[in-house]
Amino acid sequence: MLRHPKGTDLALERIRRLLSALGEPQRRLPPVIHVAGTNGKGSVVAFSRAILEAAGLSVHVHTSPHLVSWHERYRLGRADGPGRLVEDAVLAEAIARVGQANGDEPITVFEVLTAVTFLLFSEHPADAALIEVGLGGRFDATNVIENPAATLVSSVSLDHQSYLGDRVELIAAEKAGIFKRGAPAVVGLQGESVALDVLRARAGRAGAPLHVYGEDFFAFEERGRLVYQDERGLLDLPLPRLNGRHQLANAALALAGLRAGGFDPSEEAVAEGIARAEWPGRLQRITSGPLHALAVPGAEVWIDGGHNPGAGVAIAEAMAEMEDRVPRPLFLISGMLSTKDPIGFFEAFSGMARRVFTVPIVSSEAGMPADELADAAIEAGLDAEPCDSVAEAIALVSTGWRSQPAPRFLICGSLYLIGEVLAESGLAPQ
Structure with missing residues (x-):
């Protein structure tokens, strides 16, 4: 057909x-x-x-x-x-x-x-x-x-x-x-x-x-x-x-x-x-599931599927408001499609995110390789490194974390990636 x-x-x-x-x-x-x-x-x-x-x-x-x-x-x-x-x-x-x-x-x-x-x-x-x-x-x-x-x-x-x-x-x-x-x-x-x-x-x-x-x-x-x-x-x-x-x-x-x-x-x-009103995958906090369990106790795990420069600005402003209310170190975990503008998206987080971990998107053949996405984040002025998965990125930060407050994770950059996270967390929209 x-x-x-x-x-x-x-x-x-x-x-x-x-x-x-x-x-x-x-x-x-x-x-x-x-x-x-x-x-x-x-x-x-x-x-x-x-x-x-x-x-x-x-x-x-x-x-x-x-x-x-x-x-x-x-x-x-x-x-x-x-x-x-x-x-x-x-x-x-x-x-x-x-x-x-x-x-x-x-x-x-x-x-x-x-x-x-x-x-x-x-x-x-x-x-x-x-x-x-x-x-x-x-x-x-x-x-x-x-x-x-x-x-x-x-x-x-x-x-x-x-x-x-x-x-x-x-x-x-x-x-x-x-x-x-x-x-x-x-x-x-x-x-x-x-x-x-x-x-x-x-x-x-x-x-x-x-x-x-x-x-x-x-x-x-x-x-x-x-x-x-x-x-x-x-x-x-x-x-x-x-x-x-x-x-x-x-x-x-x-x-x-x-x-x-x-x-x-x-x-x-x-x-x-x-x-x-609810809208899954848009500044949604994850409070259960295997990915949340990997995070250091007390950490926050957020997801948002925004994937263009305008969305980056809106999400960054929301993160800044959270920082004003409850300060926490912010770590981005991002995967994006090769058709998007990663530099324009990441620029909104300059001076805000402590580090960006880039990951592949397994559910789309159009996903940008994690190393290329990390280069884009670096070009946007952020510290970045590629990882194999969201789980690996969370574990890299959480393993051995001793300082307070606990970190804030933002998983972002693609609705495909957010779908993978929701599925893995047992939080598929109903």
Whole structure:
């Protein structure tokens, strides 16, 4: 079935042909919130889902990529409680139907997975569907949704340059490709003004009513609370369960997107959703499993799958906040794909990380060799050495450690690596 010569080929002709053969399931979805962005879009989806479910609504969720299991990409909403990952038999049957409909025509893996999304979401009732873009936006296979309730773009920065362009303004233009005439376009906090300029211009060109973080809605921390503000007034909310100051803006984007898309959750539902939203592999603390057991007693083990310079800045800021609260020596354990910008990622940790241990990624043939990654970390101004595994890196630091306080480990650089850590720790997303 997967006959296309390229693993990634951004175009819409093949997915449209396949969906036509399936009877156009993308036209029979519940109201869709379509989410693009370089960093934060998964967290925005997590906040949106938690808020809607706290409001008593059933929610389908498509995210990409998965960490441990393909099932993570498909969460089916239920009327009697939170949504659940798709069951084996249901997923297998949907994949078989998509394969039969496609026949021997060229198709990519992500296009098959996207067709499965629309098939599943069209045949199981729900009140809303949250659909995360896979790559870019304009030519992403999810961008066949014709009438979304709202389109959201989280932070835009450099990533996937070989597909999306080597300048932020080019990448922003690709993300803005999900904007649709008449559908509200809600834009989150942008680190570079040029990205916002492009998103604003593209929304105007598309005829999409624009809502911008910092202009139409805001979020800030005050006295240990999250204060959200838009034209309807202020909401006094709990801080997100998700770690990092960047999650304030992500939570605000989620709420603004839901409101723009016609959903009106109560303040109680918003508060509950923000407080309980979870998103595995993003500044998640590991407190059990064999890797944690290797660490010196009292040490902290954190993981984050961010893998581009923008993500590096956000993660480093979160680590700095932790350092302010509880000072600990910081050690990075990092593996990255060869398509990423390791120097740009590591530069954010200059002067902060005591040492970087680089490791191979065994679950991807595209992983960068550990010695090359160590050279990149050194070029970024960090002390670094290659290791064979995460376990070896933790053991190198922990064996014979006598000083106080105990160290803080951050395992980072790739969602593939984070998936391996979660699987080894018995913490696969549920």
